[in-house]
Amino acid sequence: MKSTPHINPQAPIAETILLPGDPLRAKFIAETYLEDVQQFNSVRNMLGFTGTYQGTPVSVMGSGMGIPSISLYAWELIHVFGCKKLIRVGTCGGMQEGVNLYDVVIGQAACSNSSFTDQYGLPGTYAPIASYRLIEAVREQAKAKGVTTHVGNILSSDVFYHADPTFNERWQKMGVLAVEMESAGLYATAAHAGVEALGIFTVSDSLVTGAETTAEERQTAFTQMMELALPLAAL
Ligand SMILES: O=P(O)(O)O[C@H]1O[C@H](CO)[C@@H](O)[C@H]1O
Numbered sequence: 001m002k003s004t005p006h007i008n009p010q011a012p013i014a015e016t017i018l019l020p021g022d023p024l025r026a027k028f029i030a031e032t033y034l035e036d037v038q039q040f041n042s043v044r045n046m047l048g049f050t051g052t053y054q055g056t057p058v059s060v061m062g063s064g065m066g067i068p069s070i071s072l073y074a075w076e077l078i079h080v081f082g083c084k085k086l087i088r089v090g091t092c093g094g095m096q097e098g099v100n101l102y103d104v105v106i107g108q109a110a111c112s113n114s115s116f117t118d119q120y121g122l123p124g125t126y127a128p129i130a131s132y133r134l135i136e137a138v139r140e141q142a143k144a145k146g147v148t149t150h151v152g153n154i155l156s157s158d159v160f161y162h163a164d165p166t167f168n169e170r171w172q173k174m175g176v177l178a179v180e181m182e183s184a185g186l187y188a189t190a191a192h193a194g195v196e197a198l199g200i201f202t203v204s205d206s207l208v209t210g211a212e213t214t215a216e217e218r219q220t221a222f223t224q225m226m227e228l229a230l231p232l233a234a235l
Pocket residue numbers: 020021022064065066089090091092160179180181182218
């Protein structure tokens with residue numbers, strides 16, 4: 001089996017892969033939802049698993065935090081291991097009133113302060129967007145399950161603790177729904193390779209009210225986004 005500096009597969013990797021930032025969230029998803037689970041990766045403790053969900057093969061692996069981390073895993077998963085649908089299941093900070101703790105956000109597009117897309121040498125600014133097919137499918141799932149979702153622009157920030165206290169406010173003014181740290185890199189990597197990507201998030205804290213969840217909840221409690229993402233394997 002092929003291997004890379006970061007993924008040394010001990011089992012097959014499916015065409016659809018869920019990518020939580022936290023490798024322990026990947027383990028939780030595999031143990032909670034998948035059948036016939038095999039662990040395929042442990043390099044750097046970036047745990048990866050393959051199993052089936054309602055009969056369809058699906059993998060789940062931690063992506064680490066930040067655009068450089070998710071983008072290198074996404075590149076290897078696509079170009080070396082043949083992944084075609086990459087779905088980030090992450091936590092995010094709500095940036096608008098009405099985007100409350102535990103709500104589900106779907107990242108239609110991802111703004112960023114990262115220079116990641118400079119590598120493509122485009123004569124302008126690239127707008128990283130999710131697969132519309134995957135957005136539509138998740139919305140249908142959400143309707144059927146009675147889950148409220150917020151669909152719109154998100155911010156993939158390179159900085160968690162920003163020195164400038166007005167940084168978030170300026171993105172909020174532009175209607176950005178939520179902040180996280182990876183999707184712009186994932187969307188651009190997928191677009192460049194001609195495959196599909198989507199980010200589905202649970203609001204773990206609110207930048208509007210200051211409310212927040214615990215580290216344990218971030219690892220295991222955000223099951224709605226997982227249950228919306230897994231059926232995408234069958235598309
Ligand atoms: O919960 P995950 O998926 O890691 O996502 C969010 O949480 C981390 C920051 O705490 C960043 O990776 C951010 O994108």
